[in-house]
Amino acid sequence: MAQEQKQPRKSSQEETASEEVVETDVAERKETIDEDVDAILDEIDEVLETNAEDFVKSFIQKGGQ
Amino acid sequence: MSVRRVMGTEVEYGISVQGQPAANPMVASSQIVNAYASSTARARRARWDFEEESPLRDARGFDMARQVADPSQLTDEDLGLANVILTNGARLYVDHAHPEYSSPEVTTPLDVVRWEKAGEQVMLDASRMAAQVPGSTPILLYKNNTDNKGASYGAHENYLMRRSTQFAEIVRHLTPFFVSRQVVTGAGRVGIGQDGRDTSPERGFQISQRSDYFEVEVGLETTLKRPIINTRDEPHADPAVYRRLHVILGDANLAEISIYLKAGTTALVLAMIEDGFIDRDLSVEGAVNSLREVSHDPTLQQLITLRDGRRITAVQLQLEYLELARKYVEDRYGADADEQTVDVLARWESVLTRLERDPMECAAELDWVAKLKLLNQYRDRDGLDWDDAKLHLIDLQYADLRPDKGLYHRLAGAGRIRRLLDDAAIEAAMHDPPVDTRAYFRGRCLDKYADSVAAASWDSVIFDLPGRESLQRVPTIDPLRGTRAHVGELIDRSETAQALVAAITR
Ligand SMILES: Nc1ncnc2c1ncn2[C@@H]1O[C@H](COP(=O)(O)OP(=O)(O)OP(=O)(O)O)[C@@H](O)[C@H]1O
Ligand SMILES: [Mg+2]
Numbered sequence: 001m002a003q004e005q006k007q008p009r010k011s012s013q014e015e016t017a018s019e020e021v022v023e024t025d026v027a028e029r030k031e032t033i034d035e036d037v038d039a040i041l042d043e044i045d046e047v048l049e050t051n052a053e054d055f056v057k058s059f060i061q062k063g064g065q
Numbered sequence: 066m067s068v069r070r071v072m073g074t075e076v077e078y079g080i081s082v083q084g085q086p087a088a089n090p091m092v093a094s095s096q097i098v099n100a101y102a103s104s105t106a107r108a109r110r111a112r113w114d115f116e117e118e119s120p121l122r123d124a125r126g127f128d129m130a131r132q133v134a135d136p137s138q139l140t141d142e143d144l145g146l147a148n149v150i151l152t153n154g155a156r157l158y159v160d161h162a163h164p165e166y167s168s169p170e171v172t173t174p175l176d177v178v179r180w181e182k183a184g185e186q187v188m189l190d191a192s193r194m195a196a197q198v199p200g201s202t203p204i205l206l207y208k209n210n211t212d213n214k215g216a217s218y219g220a221h222e223n224y225l226m227r228r229s230t231q232f233a234e235i236v237r238h239l240t241p242f243f244v245s246r247q248v249v250t251g252a253g254r255v256g257i258g259q260d261g262r263d264t265s266p267e268r269g270f271q272i273s274q275r276s277d278y279f280e281v282e283v284g285l286e287t288t289l290k291r292p293i294i295n296t297r298d299e300p301h302a303d304p305a306v307y308r309r310l311h312v313i314l315g316d317a318n319l320a321e322i323s324i325y326l327k328a329g330t331t332a333l334v335l336a337m338i339e340d341g342f343i344d345r346d347l348s349v350e351g352a353v354n355s356l357r358e359v360s361h362d363p364t365l366q367q368l369i370t371l372r373d374g375r376r377i378t379a380v381q382l383q384l385e386y387l388e389l390a391r392k393y394v395e396d397r398y399g400a401d402a403d404e405q406t407v408d409v410l411a412r413w414e415s416v417l418t419r420l421e422r423d424p425m426e427c428a429a430e431l432d433w434v435a436k437l438k439l440l441n442q443y444r445d446r447d448g449l450d451w452d453d454a455k456l457h458l459i460d461l462q463y464a465d466l467r468p469d470k471g472l473y474h475r476l477a478g479a480g481r482i483r484r485l486l487d488d489a490a491i492e493a494a495m496h497d498p499p500v501d502t503r504a505y506f507r508g509r510c511l512d513k514y515a516d517s518v519a520a521a522s523w524d525s526v527i528f529d530l531p532g533r534e535s536l537q538r539v540p541t542i543d544p545l546r547g548t549r550a551h552v553g554e555l556i557d558r559s560e561t562a563q564a565l566v567a568a569i570t571r
Contacts, residue, residue: 038446040476041446044439044459044472047469047472048458049462052458053454055454056213056458058081058086059081059086059212059213059461060212060214060216061163061216062090062218063161063215063217063288064161064162064163064219065077065218065221
């Protein structure tokens with residue numbers, strides 16, 4: 001559908017207009033992505049072991065196969 | 066053949082006793098296995114039967130002398146460590162200093178995923194059960210391959226192959242595939258080098274957990290001087306007809322699509338090798354070095370030098386195998402190719418295409434990309450260098466089996482990593498065996514006649530029947546017999562093990 005609507009030749013004004021629309025789209029999407037990232041990092045912050053340094057240091061394994 | 070083949074995977078889990086870094090890992094591993102065994106085994110606990118094991122048999126045709134073998138290679142001696150068989154046909158045991166789950170034999174990549182993921186749940190349950198023992202300290206389990214301090218432990222794949230295929234052909238065509246497949250199958254790692262110390266600002270993350278621990282191209286060892294192609298020749302099937310290819314260089318994956326593609330694409334390449342379909346030599350110059358270099362470059366620009374002089378990236382090398390596989394499947398099956406073969410080809414192509422464009426496009430499918438994306442988000446937000454303990458913690462905690470703590474689980478739970486199976490299918494596979502291999506017979510026998518099964522292994526179930534002086538050994542030498550189609554009804558109608566054995570040996 002969207003494809004078909006684009007087919008008729010557009011005036012240059014229309015072109016600029018639609019480009020602007022695209023740009024705000026991207027900006028909006030970036031914003032939601034940023035919010036998403038923040039949300040997941042907040043969630044993970046909650047579950048990360050406290051004192052990363054000690055925790056990592058004390059993870060000592062014997063070699064296996 | 067296609068992606069279908071007799072296969073099974075083994076995973077050695079990282080283990081730590083909370084707050085006690087010096088705790089004995091063999092004791093902790095035994096606690097894990099014993100906790101699960103005592104809560105699930107209804108009565109008698111069947112032993113593992115070691116009769117058919119020969120870990121010093123080399124696929125190149127000789128046996129290593131026992132005296133020259135490193136003690137860690139002697140896995141067939143019953144060291145008295147915990148070792149049980151589950152009703153799903155799997156083996157749960159202590160291997161060296163790690164608890165290990167060896168999946169039952171299956172025949173499709175999706176079933177590899179299903180019974181391997183069931184193993185994660187078995188381990189998780191085991192750790193919860195162990196924690197209920199009064200006075201115990203919680204034991205944490207990780208599905209990873211290194212402590213980043215020099216130690217590595219494995220996640221092996223096993224593929225049944227025709228004995229008639231020359232081993233040299235397997236080495237020739239599989240090595241370049243293995244050097245490059247990590248771009249799909251890597252689990253991701255913070256730290257470069259065996260001890261993970263090299264975390265300079267621009268070099269901190271690598272694609273594979275395991276690549277830095279491989280030192281030779283071909284060999285029998287699995288615990289030292291690890292080889293890209295392992296020559297262990299212990300077929301657990303008729304040795305005149307089959308070999309079992311024991312693949313030791315893979316990473317322990319959590320992402321279902323990583324596991325699926327690992328088994329599916331490897332099975333396809335093995336099929337092409339068996340059928341003599343690979344018409345070109347893709348041999349890599351300096352395979353061990355290339356393996357590491359590819360792992361060390363998550364931008365995927367690292368070039369691999371082929372013996373024919375070409376220099377191409379790992380993704381391009383994978384694309385060569387993909388192209389061959391497409392032709393092969395078209396040539397052998399045309400429109401009759403089975404669904405999973407078609408699906409593996411499509412996903413493989415899709416993943417490679419996107420990896421070439423921008424690896425981050427695969428963050429919802431592949432472990433290493435999902436992990437790197439998360440690490441980069443932390444680096445961006447908090448301005449962390451690669452040597453920051455927090456990034457190492459994220460790497461480690463990605464593999465934590467606990468659903469509330471494990472970061473893989475958090476990402477999958479939030480829909481950021483896609484799955485192939487639902488929880489119910491995995492949960493059922495903790496108890497039910499696959500129906501299309503001998504694991505079905507083994508699992509059903511353990512489920513229905515637990516009291517009468519004295520021991521079992523991949524190649525046998527051994528019954529101890531009332532009124533019989535000697536144990537009755539039922540060999541299961543053919544991995545594709547003992548399926549539900551073969552013995553389902555027989556087991557359904559045999560009330561006792563005596564009745565079953567009488568019917569089989571009649
Ligand atoms: N004939 C076969 N072909 C392919 N896979 C097989 C065959 N028989 C068994 N397997 C699979 O191989 C794996 C064997 O696991 P096991 O831990 O016993 O292996 P191993 O090579 O003897 O052990 P390790 O490497 O730990 O010393 C299982 O996942 C099993 O399903
Ligand atoms: Mg094993």
